[in-house]
Amino acid sequence: MTTTATEQDTASAEESRTATGESTGDPILQVRNLQKRFGGVVAVDGVGFEVEQGTVTGLIGPNGAGKSTTFDLITGVQNADGGQVIFDGTDITGRRPEQIANRGLVRTFQIARELSEMTVLENVMLAPPNQLGESLWRSVLPGFRGGVSEQEAELREEAWETLEFFAIDHLAGEYAGNLSGGQRKLLEMARVFMTDPDMILLDEPLAGVNPTLEEKLLDRIHELQSEGYTFLLVEHDMNVVMNHCDPVVVMHQGKRLMQGAPEEVRQDERVLEAYLGGEVEQ
Amino acid sequence: MSDGDAQADDTTPGGDTEQSVRDRIWAVASASDIRLIAVTLLAIYAIFLFLGIVGGLDANGLYSSLERVTFFAAVYALVVLALNLQWGYAGLFNIGIAGFMAIGLYSMHILTVQIGLAYPIGALGAVLITSLFGALVALPALRLRADYLAIVTLAFAEIVRSILGSQRFAEFTFAGFDIGFGGATGPDGTLPDPVKFFLYKHPYSLRPEPNAFGEFYFGLFDLFIIDDSTAEGILYALFLSLFVGLYYFLLVRTGNSPFGRVLKAIREDETVAKALGKDTRKFKITAFALGSALMGLAAILWYTKRGGVTPTNFEPEVTFFVFVALIIGGAGSNTGSVIGGIVFGALLFRGPVFIERIINQRLEAEADPTTIFDAFGGIDPFIVYTTDNLSALRVVLLGVVLVILIQRRPEGLLGKRKEIASSIDLEDRTGGEN
Numbered sequence: 001m002t003t004t005a006t007e008q009d010t011a012s013a014e015e016s017r018t019a020t021g022e023s024t025g026d027p028i029l030q031v032r033n034l035q036k037r038f039g040g041v042v043a044v045d046g047v048g049f050e051v052e053q054g055t056v057t058g059l060i061g062p063n064g065a066g067k068s069t070t071f072d073l074i075t076g077v078q079n080a081d082g083g084q085v086i087f088d089g090t091d092i093t094g095r096r097p098e099q100i101a102n103r104g105l106v107r108t109f110q111i112a113r114e115l116s117e118m119t120v121l122e123n124v125m126l127a128p129p130n131q132l133g134e135s136l137w138r139s140v141l142p143g144f145r146g147g148v149s150e151q152e153a154e155l156r157e158e159a160w161e162t163l164e165f166f167a168i169d170h171l172a173g174e175y176a177g178n179l180s181g182g183q184r185k186l187l188e189m190a191r192v193f194m195t196d197p198d199m200i201l202l203d204e205p206l207a208g209v210n211p212t213l214e215e216k217l218l219d220r221i222h223e224l225q226s227e228g229y230t231f232l233l234v235e236h237d238m239n240v241v242m243n244h245c246d247p248v249v250v251m252h253q254g255k256r257l258m259q260g261a262p263e264e265v266r267q268d269e270r271v272l273e274a275y276l277g278g279e280v281e282q
Numbered sequence: 283m284s285d286g287d288a289q290a291d292d293t294t295p296g297g298d299t300e301q302s303v304r305d306r307i308w309a310v311a312s313a314s315d316i317r318l319i320a321v322t323l324l325a326i327y328a329i330f331l332f333l334g335i336v337g338g339l340d341a342n343g344l345y346s347s348l349e350r351v352t353f354f355a356a357v358y359a360l361v362v363l364a365l366n367l368q369w370g371y372a373g374l375f376n377i378g379i380a381g382f383m384a385i386g387l388y389s390m391h392i393l394t395v396q397i398g399l400a401y402p403i404g405a406l407g408a409v410l411i412t413s414l415f416g417a418l419v420a421l422p423a424l425r426l427r428a429d430y431l432a433i434v435t436l437a438f439a440e441i442v443r444s445i446l447g448s449q450r451f452a453e454f455t456f457a458g459f460d461i462g463f464g465g466a467t468g469p470d471g472t473l474p475d476p477v478k479f480f481l482y483k484h485p486y487s488l489r490p491e492p493n494a495f496g497e498f499y500f501g502l503f504d505l506f507i508i509d510d511s512t513a514e515g516i517l518y519a520l521f522l523s524l525f526v527g528l529y530y531f532l533l534v535r536t537g538n539s540p541f542g543r544v545l546k547a548i549r550e551d552e553t554v555a556k557a558l559g560k561d562t563r564k565f566k567i568t569a570f571a572l573g574s575a576l577m578g579l580a581a582i583l584w585y586t587k588r589g590g591v592t593p594t595n596f597e598p599e600v601t602f603f604v605f606v607a608l609i610i611g612g613a614g615s616n617t618g619s620v621i622g623g624i625v626f627g628a629l630l631f632r633g634p635v636f637i638e639r640i641i642n643q644r645l646e647a648e649a650d651p652t653t654i655f656d657a658f659g660g661i662d663p664f665i666v667y668t669t670d671n672l673s674a675l676r677v678v679l680l681g682v683v684l685v686i687l688i689q690r691r692p693e694g695l696l697g698k699r700k701e702i703a704s705s706i707d708l709e710d711r712t713g714g715e716n
Contacts, residue, residue, distance in 0.1 A: 075557065101559035109557075115550035117614070118543075119700065121708040126543050127558045133540030133705060134560075136568055140535045148539060149705045156704075160711050173700075173709050195558055 028053040028199055028230050029105070034073050034083035036066075036254075043069040045254030046083070051199070056221060056231040058245025058262075060238075062274060065251040067234045068110055071203050075107045076100045088198065102129055104198035108205060110234075112184035116177025120168060123176050123187055124159045127194035131155070159194065166190045167216060181208040186217065199230040206237060218244055242266060250274070315617040318696075322621050326351065326628045330636065337640030341507050347636060349515040354632045356522035357584040359623030362607045363529045363616060364576035369605075370613040371537055372569040373549030374423060375432040379577055379604050381439025384446055384596040386412040386578020388463060391591050395471035396461045401479070405582055409575045416574025420567045439598065447593035468592035475586055477518045518587050525583055526620065529576060533616050535705075536572070543703035545569055546614075603631065606684055612694020615701055622694065630683065634676040 027050035036044040044066040051057045059067050072078040074085050076097040085093045087105050115123050133139045133148035163169040166186045171179060176187060185205055192200055202221075206214050218240065221231060235241050241248060242262045250257040250265060252274040258265065265271055330351055334344045361379065368374040376382075389408035393399045399407065419438050423431045445451055446463045453462035462469055478485035481496035492500055503513035536542055544565045547555040555562050585591060603626065611622020691697070702708055 077553065077557070096561075097553075097556040098559045098561050101557055106559070107557055109554075113551050113554045115547050115554060117550055118546055119702060119708075122543060122546070122703055125540075125704060125708065126547050126555070126560075129559050131540040134544060134565075136536065136541050136572070139539030139541045139705065140532060145535065145539075145705060152540070152704055152706045156706065156708055156711065159708070191558065 026053045027051060028088055029074070029232065030084075030086040031070070031074065032084040032086070034070060034085070035081045036069055036073055036078065037081055042254055044073060044080075047251060047254060047256050048083075049249045049256050049259055051230060051232050053230050054225065054228055055247065056225050056233060056245050058241045058248040059232060059234045059251065060236075060241055060248060060265075061251035061257070064253075066254040067251055068203060070251070071107060071201055071234065074100075075105065075201060101195060101197075104196070105201070106192045106195050106197040106199075107201035108185075108188040108192055108203055110203040110207070112181065112188050114176035114179065114184045114187055116175060118176055119172070120163065120174055120176055120179070120187055121156075121159060121172045124162060124190050124194050125152075125155055127191045128155050128158070129195055155194075162190045162193055165193075166220060182210055182213040185209055186213070189217070189220070193224075197229070199232070202231060202233045202235075204234055204236065206235060206240060214240075318617060319620050319624070322624055323355070326355070326624065330628070333637065333640065337644060339640065339643075342509055342512055345506070345508050346512045346515065349512060349519050350636070351628045351632050352519035353515070353522060353587070354627035355624040356519065356526050356627070357580060358604070358607050358627035358631065359526045359620045360522070360529055360580035360583065361577055361604045362611065362619045362623040362626075363526075363533050364573045364580060365604055365608050366613060366616060366619040367533055367536065367545075367576070368570055368573035370608065370615070370619065371542060371549060372545040372566060373428060374420070374566060374570055374573075375428045376435045376570070376573070377432050377598075377601050377605070378419070378435030378437075378439035378442075379601040380596040380598060381435070381442040382412055382416060382574040382577040383581035383584075383600065384439075384442050384593065385415050386575075387581040387585050387591055387595075388446060388469075389578070390582045390586070391469055391471070391473055392461045394474055396469065397459055401474050401476055401586075405579065408582060409579050412578030413571040413575035416571040417567050419574070420570035423566055423570065424563045436598070436601075439596070439601065443593050443596050446596075463593075464591075466593065468590060472589035473586045473591065475518070475589065477514060477521055477587075481514060481517070515587075522583055525579075526623075530616060530620060533619075537616055537701060538703055539705050540703075541565070541568075546703050549614075603680075606630075606680055609684065610687060610695055612696045612699065615694070615696060615699045617701070618694050618696045618699065621696065625695065630676065630680060634679065 029051040031050070032048045033046045034044050034048065035042075035046055047066065047070055059070070061067055069078065073080045073083075076092070076095050076099070079094060083093070084091060087100070087103060090103065092100050092103065092105070115126070118126070131148075132151050133145075138144040138148055160169060160172070163172055166189055168179075168183055168186050168190065171183060176184065179187060185208070189202075189205065205217060205221075209217060221233075221244070225231065233241075233245055235245070242265075246262060247260055248262055248265045249259045250268075250271050257270055257274055258268055260268070327348055330347055331344060334347050339347065361383070365376065365379060368376045386408050389411040390404055393407045394401060394404035419435060422434050426434065447466050448463075449465045451463045452465035453460065455461070464470060475485070478490065481492055481499060482490035483493045483496075484490055499517065500510050500513055503510075503516070508516075537545075544555060544560050544562070547558075547560065548562050548565060552562055585595065607622045607626035608619060609622070610625055611620070612618030687694075
């Protein structure tokens with residue numbers, strides 16, 4: 001791994017991330033020949049692609065191309081019928097969702113799944129991995145609870161900073177169910193970042209988000225990209241994909257149609273045929 | 283932001299002109315959870331005292347009725363708290379409560395009466411056994427959605443009840459011990475009453491003689507013209523209240539912690555909890571086992587006062603009573619659970635019996651009609667019928683209360699409450715960059 005030493009203090013704890021947003025040529029995620037059938041319907045039919053570290057990779061395709069199912073297969077929400085998913089050098093095919101998340105590969109959902117009867121802060125505080133207080137006896141027994149509270153105080157600060165970063169700190173004490181659609185998307189992102197991930201799969205993060213918020217969210221994504229996070233993004237808004245994702249993977253009928261820079265995708269006849277139509281020409 | 287106004291916000295609706303007495307009482311009572319519980323209990327005592335005095339009970343009768351009320355309020359609070367952990371927090375729909383209570387109590391009987399272990403050791407063993415059964419039943423819950431778990435638990439409770447009541451298992455040998463469930467009438471032998479150990483030298487002699495503490499304690503109550511058996515009952519009620527306190531402490535700590543946070547997340551959306559890296563299976567089993575163990579212990583504390591054990595104590599009815607109590611108080615809140623248990627146990631469960639008793643006592647006093655007119659015209663036959671069947675009608679009353687509650691206040695008496703699942707105040711951000 002080539003370390004671009006542009007910053008003085010090398011982030012030792014985050015050795016899997018690079019210091020800049022430059023792609024290093026290392027694929028952090030490799031998807032090979034994934035397959036999934038629902039009865040007679042073949043949802044994912046041998047899709048394969050790679051995501052390089054530090055990129056914001058777009059995953060596009062017409063409705064029913066199998067994007068969301070591919071996400072589910074990668075993150076273990078559904079089990080693949082065939083194929084392989086390799087994350088950070090480890091085969092994670094068939095692992096349970098929580099195991100995959102704990103390896104640093106986390107996702108958001110197409111329809112924001114906020115925990116509505118929990119406050120925004122509770123939502124965010126849920127996410128950090130390996131909390132001491134998650135073991136019952138530590139939380140309950142006198143003498144151990146002090147340590148739990150200490151860690152909680154640290155996480156609380158981190159949670160507030162994350163909420164500020166996503167500009168929803170004014171909603172901290174609100175029930176998540178009371179948030180607007182866009183705010184829920186921000187909350188989901190905030191929650192995902194509290195897990196301290198390496199790579200984040202975003203399933204239509206901008207659907208239902210107003211333009212101002214959209215700008216904000218995209219800024220955040222690029223800011224985080226420059227810190228070394230990797231993103232894989234399913235999105236329908238072509239302007240967003242063309243301006244913010246590189247490279248772009250195009251899926252069609254459960255297969256990978258092509259992969260390339262936005263420019264190449266824009267000009268590819270097959271892609272236009274499959275789904276873009278004349279939309280990109282504007 | 284101060285946390286004071288955050289609390290006020292969600293309890294009192296605006297409308298400064300109509301700051302009624304009720305609102306002000308509510309404001310005082312809801313200032314702290316413990317106070318809220320205390321105010322509820324005192325209000326219920328006041329109701330019973332009033333009815334008792336109107337009904338012409340003597341001092342001993344009054345104390346005895348308060349003792350009974352406390353007993354049922356406490357035992358229901360215990361079971362409701364346990365259910366709140368499973369259903370209120372983790373969303374695990376357990377409608378086999380009666381089964382777990384039965385396992386706890388029967389294990390207690392076998393370990394103490396039949397095998398001869400001391401009370402605390404027997405209780406500990408029984409609680410462990412119940413938690414093992416809880417973990418076992420929770421296993422299918424790992425894969426099943428809420429309503430299927432409900433079916434599994436209901437079936438489990440019924441299986442437990444029929445095994446316990448079956449003649450086949452009335453007596454058998456297990457690991458060298460001759461034990462048994464005693465069939466339909468339950469096993470022979472009276473369970474030890476823990477309170478008697480504090481009061482008597484030899485609790486199980488025919489006429490137990492008080493020990494030093496017993497002498498003092500009964501002497502104290504003699505001053506208030508309270509007889510020994512009522513005094514003993516009062517001590518038992520206090521003993522139960524102590525356990526309500528322990529349960530409450532344990533469960534508030536469990537709920538207000540990262541552990542409780544994961545349970546809530548499982549209730550809200552398990553897929554999210556998993557996607558955030560939580561091994562939800564572990565949390566579900568732990569919560570279910572702990573809840574079941576607490577139900578078992580509650581049953582032990584409930585029935586060691588009565589002594590006898592029969593399978594009829596554990597019909598599905600018990601489970602539904604506990605659910606009604608939790609819905610009254612508000613699922614998801616430990617304070618609500620205690621209040622739900624108190625309101626249910628005292629007013630709905632004990633209340634009708636109490637009213638029936640004092641009315642009958644009144645009627646007996648006035649009874650012996652001298653003329654045919656007295657016999658038929660004096661009291662409306664409908665009232666006679668109603669008072670004679672009050673305790674049977676209590677199930678009807680329950681239904682009515684439940685319907686009104688679900689329509690008017692589905693979130694429970696206390697309304698929506700923020701009991702934040704954290705060991706610290708999350709909104710009070712100290713140590714940040716000020």
